Amino acid sequence: MTDLPSGLKPLELAHHLQSQIQRGHAYARSRKHRFRWKSVxxxxxxxxxxxxxxxxxxxxxxxxxxxxxxxxxxxxxxxxALEPFFAWRSLWVLMEEASYRFHRLEDDLSYYLASTPAEEVEGERVREMFSRYQEIWDSLSSRWLKFRDNA
Structure with a gap:
């Protein structure tokens, strides 16, 4: 996870956050498919x-x-004995949840950008969404570690 870059206009900041959300979603989606396949x-x-x-x-x-x-x-x-050890099903479900949360955040940000004129995009609102983005990663990381510790 990284901090938001400084010096960007609110709209540029929002587009930067959109690209980070898309990368996070792609990560969760690829891992979700791998874990689902192994579990099945x-x-x-x-x-x-x-x-x-x-x-x-x-x-x-x-x-x-x-x-x-x-x-x-x-x-x-x-x-x-392999399934509980590797926790593939649990990790698959975890990635499913992360995908949902990334989708939801992306939808909220896209709607905000589509419904707000470019010059009225608020940096503080974008920072709040970035905070949600970081919360998704924090939750994903801590729960991942929890599953791996229990294995």
Missing amino acids: AVRLTTLVLSAVSTIILGLQNLDPWTGTAFSLIAVVTVVS
């Missing part, structure tokens, strides 16, 4: 391995199959 992959892998091992256990009198089933159950246990 782990869940599907767990589901498939559980189903296959259960089916194999149902085949009686086949010692090699029983051994395979027990091996798959062990693999399911390991795969199931």
Whole structure:
């Protein structure tokens, strides 16, 4: 996070903030997609391995199959342990929330700029929106650390 540059006219300041919000949103969006994919992959892998091992256990009198089933159950246990360790689902949801908040801030700023003549754009109002921008990053960073500490 950076401070707002000084010496800019309020409208230039608003455009600078818009570009920062867009970068923040792009970051959250890319991370959100990555975490969602990993979370879904782990869940599907767990589901498939559980189903296959259960089916194999149902085949009686086949010692090699029983051994395979027990091996798959062990693999399911390991795969199931990955999700809480990496917290992909939690991080995905966190990025979803950050995307929402960046969108909302961007909409507020865009509306303000569209509804206010350029010469009437108030620097203080833009600074308030920048403060909201920093709050989004502060919240995202502290919650990210919390998820990683719990892993």
